Amino acid sequence: MNICVIGTGYVGLVTGACFAEFGVQVVCADKDAAKVATLQEGNTPIYEPGLEEIIARNVREERLSFTTDTAGAVRSSLVVFIAVPTPARGDGGTDLSFIEAVSREIGANMDGYKVVVTKSTVPVGTSARVRGWIEEELAGRKTATRFSVASNPEFLREGAAIGDFMRPDRIVIGTEDEQSKAILEDLYRPLYLNETPVVNTNVPTAELTKYAANAFLATKISFINEVANLCENVGADVQAIARGIGLDRRIGPKFLHAGPGFGGSCFPKDTRSVAHFAREVGEGFEIVEAVVRVNDRQRRRMVEKIVGALGGDVQGKTVAVLGLSFKPQTDDMRESPAVDIVNGLIAEGAKVRAHDPAAMDECRGLWDDVDFTDDPYQAAEGADALVIVTEWNQFRALDLDRLLELLRRPLIVDLRNIYDPVRMEAAGFEYVSVGRPPVERETS
Numbered sequence: 001m002n003i004c005v006i007g008t009g010y011v012g013l014v015t016g017a018c019f020a021e022f023g024v025q026v027v028c029a030d031k032d033a034a035k036v037a038t039l040q041e042g043n044t045p046i047y048e049p050g051l052e053e054i055i056a057r058n059v060r061e062e063r064l065s066f067t068t069d070t071a072g073a074v075r076s077s078l079v080v081f082i083a084v085p086t087p088a089r090g091d092g093g094t095d096l097s098f099i100e101a102v103s104r105e106i107g108a109n110m111d112g113y114k115v116v117v118t119k120s121t122v123p124v125g126t127s128a129r130v131r132g133w134i135e136e137e138l139a140g141r142k143t144a145t146r147f148s149v150a151s152n153p154e155f156l157r158e159g160a161a162i163g164d165f166m167r168p169d170r171i172v173i174g175t176e177d178e179q180s181k182a183i184l185e186d187l188y189r190p191l192y193l194n195e196t197p198v199v200n201t202n203v204p205t206a207e208l209t210k211y212a213a214n215a216f217l218a219t220k221i222s223f224i225n226e227v228a229n230l231c232e233n234v235g236a237d238v239q240a241i242a243r244g245i246g247l248d249r250r251i252g253p254k255f256l257h258a259g260p261g262f263g264g265s266c267f268p269k270d271t272r273s274v275a276h277f278a279r280e281v282g283e284g285f286e287i288v289e290a291v292v293r294v295n296d297r298q299r300r301r302m303v304e305k306i307v308g309a310l311g312g313d314v315q316g317k318t319v320a321v322l323g324l325s326f327k328p329q330t331d332d333m334r335e336s337p338a339v340d341i342v343n344g345l346i347a348e349g350a351k352v353r354a355h356d357p358a359a360m361d362e363c364r365g366l367w368d369d370v371d372f373t374d375d376p377y378q379a380a381e382g383a384d385a386l387v388i389v390t391e392w393n394q395f396r397a398l399d400l401d402r403l404l405e406l407l408r409r410p411l412i413v414d415l416r417n418i419y420d421p422v423r424m425e426a427a428g429f430e431y432v433s434v435g436r437p438p439v440e441r442e443t444s
């Protein structure tokens with residue numbers, strides 16, 4: 001089977017490379033000529049463990065190629081995947097201009113039956129609009145070619161994308177006719193043989209499933225953050241509570257880590273988008289509206305926590321920030337909580353020094369007045385507090401004696417709860433974390 005993937009970003013590149021690995025003939029098309037040139041030269045434009053090897057093997061074995069010629073890619077393919085961005089608009093809705101542009105290009109070049117599959121995360125009804133845009137182009141060409149539209153949302157996580165694509169928890173396929181359903185079943189056969197659960201459904205259901213999944217996961221995060229805030233008022237320990245509820249299999253232990261809230265390229269935009277969409281259809285999605293509010297407030301609360309730990313005034317004080325990316329193992333800074341936290345500290349008059357193992361190049365354009373350091377210890381030197389914002393493994397076993405010597409004040413604010421409060425106090429630190437009671441100091 002010949003397929004093409006339009007949009008060779010995170011999702012498109014992983015999708016294209018993994019289908020090629022299954023033995024499918026794949027063309028990845030992107031309008032970004034520099035990105036395509038990089039890929040044609042054998043380099044991978046994103047950091048994703050395992051991806052480079054899969055691309056190299058499949059290019060060598062001539063199952064995978066890259067092009068800027070979307071028209072040619074469409075003509076040579078039975079299945080056309082759309083994997084372009086769907087960014088948030090200012091009002092929380094979704095900007096579908098990339099989807100429209102690609103749909104029109106498909107319509108302008110379609111020369112026979114195709115299955116047009118939306119893999120981008122899109123509001124319900126978008127596949128119907130894709131059909132409309134393609135039909136308008138076909139009508140303009142005075143051509144009547146039959147085609148199917150389908151929805152096949154992607155659930156991969158950055159940093160674990162290959163495993164997620166090759167061994168997914170499930171595949172969701174929304175189709176509107178038997179022909180496209182059979183073609184997509186055939187394409188995904190290697191995963192059917194692996195006994196991956198497949199949810200075959202209609203198109204609107206598939207579109208909404210992606211938002212429901214992300215909204216639910218984001219809800220778990222905001223939920224545990226509110227529990228953490230309660231804990232701080234009553235001397236309870238959020239980590240023990242997360243364990244206490246997470247062992248209940250109806251709840252599950254994942255996504256119950258208190259901290260500065262969710263960020264990244266998906267949860268913030270997808271929660272806002274589904275809330276916006278629900279308002280548009282006159283229903284509202286009140287839980288998700290609250291989840292977004294709690295998440296915004298949590299970031300401000302983290303700034304207050306740091307300022308409070310420093311005695312309520314950070315004017316002229318130096319704060320060392322460890323971790324800037326929205327999660328470990330990525331250089332992705334999109335909607336990272338670190339951005340609001342650093343901005344908040346600067347607004348309060350603090351001097352910020354920061355270190356991140358991967359994201360510093362991404363960050364240099366964000367702030368003129370942040371001092372980026374080569375390692376955590378340089379950041380700590382002479383600082384009034386050390387704040388852990390992203391839980392990179394490199395920060396889990398810091399040399400505490402060295403930090404104690406370097407910091408002007410031995411204060412650690414751990415926004416990811418990666419250290420043990422008792423151990424930190426015993427080591428000589430003032431230690432502040434999220435939703436955990438302070439250690440009682442022994443008085444002599």
Ligand SMILES: NC(=O)c1ccc[n+]([C@@H]2O[C@H](COP(=O)([O-])OP(=O)(O)OC[C@H]3O[C@@H](n4cnc5c(N)ncnc54)[C@H](O)[C@@H]3O)[C@@H](O)[C@H]2O)c1
Binds near residue numbers: 011035083102265
């Ligand atoms: N990144 C993730 O972890 C993830 C996970 C699941 C779903 N999604 C969804 O998948 C979609 C894509 O996300 P991404 O992170 O891969 O985006 P991305 O920004 O990494 O890549 C998108 C690519 O599309 C290309 N593009 C834009 N317009 C084009 C056009 N007209 N023709 C050809 N190429 C074009 C861009 O040049 C870019 O290379 C979004 O809807 C996103 O919400 C992302």
